[in-house]
Amino acid sequence: MDNxxxxxxxxxxxxxxxxxxxxxxxxxxYRRYWRSLFSIATWKTNSRIAAEEMVQELFMRLWENRQxxxxxNPDAYLxxxxxxxxxxxxxxxxxxxxxxxxxxPEQATDQLADTGxxxxxxxxxxxxALNLLPEKTRLVFQMxxxxxxxxxxxxxxxxxSDRAVEYHITQxxxxxxxxxxxYLAYSVVATLICA
Numbered sequence: 001m002d003n004x005x006x007x008x009x010x011x012x013x014x015x016x017x018x019x020x021x022x023x024x025x026x027x028x029x030y031r032r033y034w035r036s037l038f039s040i041a042t043w044k045t046n047s048r049i050a051a052e053e054m055v056q057e058l059f060m061r062l063w064e065n066r067q068x069x070x071x072x073n074p075d076a077y078l079x080x081x082x083x084x085x086x087x088x089x090x091x092x093x094x095x096x097x098x099x100x101x102x103x104x105p106e107q108a109t110d111q112l113a114d115t116g117x118x119x120x121x122x123x124x125x126x127x128x129a130l131n132l133l134p135e136k137t138r139l140v141f142q143m144x145x146x147x148x149x150x151x152x153x154x155x156x157x158x159x160x161s162d163r164a165v166e167y168h169i170t171q172x173x174x175x176x177x178x179x180x181x182x183y184l185a186y187s188v189v190a191t192l193i194c195a
Contacts (some may be wrong), residue, residue, distance in 0.1 A: 007031065015071040018062075026063055029074045034059070037082055044086045044127065046142040054085045090123040129179035133172055140168035141176075 017025035041051035
């Protein structure tokens with residue numbers, strides 16, 4: 001089969017061919033989904049570098065496990081895998097933060113375990129809350145809280161005034177405090193959204 005024919009095959013057929021070790025089926029899946037997965041990952045992480053690494057890792061695992069799992073719906077499979085990669089990315093960001101009181105990330109994880117709230121649930125709640133922010137406000141918040149950039153660094157990077165950056169941070173904190181009100185008792189959330 002030539003490459004043009006592979007590009008017209010339905011996902012189910014590509015998944016079955018991949019299971020047999022067909023490299024051209026893998027290439028067709030890659031060409032079909034790489035760009036959309038990269039866009040989603042970039043939007044969710046606000047990092048083109050992290051998104052590229054995440055998506056490359058997904059496709060590397062897809063090839064490595066090609067004969068272990070029959071994937072009849074590559075689109076759904078890859079999007080689900082990406083979702084868990086994004087949760088892992090957020091978890092890593094949360095774990096890297098320390099509270100103003102000096103609590104260590106392990107204490108935050110223990111606190112979640114003690115209450116039955118999973119880190120995946122907390123990460124999903126944070127992800128959902130961040131998705132409610134206007135794009136520029138979300139970008140400013142992520143640069144401030146996840147990348148630990150100063151107001152002036154963010155202003156220079158985005159071409160905004162310091163006052164505009166402060167406005168976006170204030171707006172994001174107001175919205176996130178409301179959206180994550182059920183999680184404010186957890187130090188890792190309080191650190192993130194309390195000024």
